[in-house]
Amino acid sequence: MEKFILNAGKVLAKWRSGINYFLEEKVQNSSTNLILFILSVFVVFIVSFSLIFGPGSITDNFPVFLILFAVMVLVLVWLAIFYESNKYLETGRHDFRIIPLRxxxxxxxxxxxxxxxxxxxxxxxxxxxxxxxxxxxxxxxxxxxxxxxxxxxxxxxxxxxxxxxxxxxxxxxxxxxxxxxxxxxxxxxxxxxxxxxxxxxxxxxxxxxxxxxxxxxxxxxxxx
Incomplete structure (x- = not known):
């Protein structure tokens, strides 16, 4: 059991490291990648919903999906504005990390x-x-x-x-x-x-x- 736990821990750590790298280096590093990632999650959610409850479930719940899509658009617009504002914030910062002092x-x-x-x-x-x-x-x-x-x-x-x-x-x-x-x-x-x-x-x-x-x-x- 102890050997199994050690090996499973190593596999989980490697898996988590890969996910963290993908999210931090690939997704968060670019506003375009982040928007595409969120859209992909939304598409996967809709496809999964239709596979579980049947294709007709999308038509039956169309108003709900329409609301979710509107919320998604607002989130994406906010993210684009947020990342653009970060560019202007960075131009006002210098390149040296200062020790925090009260x-x-x-x-x-x-x-x-x-x-x-x-x-x-x-x-x-x-x-x-x-x-x-x-x-x-x-x-x-x-x-x-x-x-x-x-x-x-x-x-x-x-x-x-x-x-x-x-x-x-x-x-x-x-x-x-x-x-x-x-x-x-x-x-x-x-x-x-x-x-x-x-x-x-x-x-x-x-x-x-x-x-x-x-x-x-x-x-x-x-x-x-």
Missing amino acids: KLQVRLELLNLDKESKEQFIRLMKGLRVRKKINFTMGNKSGDSANHRILFVLFDELVVGGIQDLTGERKRSFFNLLMDSFLMNGEPLKENTLKTSFSAWKNDQEKINSRNQRKLVRQMLGIE
């Missing part, structure tokens, strides 16, 4: 942001692109480089998996996010400066100044 945990006053910049920073933490660039003014004691480094620490804590191991296209995408989202003391960020500062920041992680910056950022995020 709003009350975050002490934005430690970042010295004005009211509008705070609102835009909250959008950024929700995975959304900013509507207006955030004016980042923190870390002036060591010049502009300190601003960049604190920003790097901030995103190293916020982004799932951190940013220290970013390379190639992924790192360029991160720099583009910073340039699209922030100003440094009212000035635009430059890619070459970001590259230089990022490399220096990665190499200085064990220095006291870098440790203090990380401690401040973690306090601001309510991590410690």
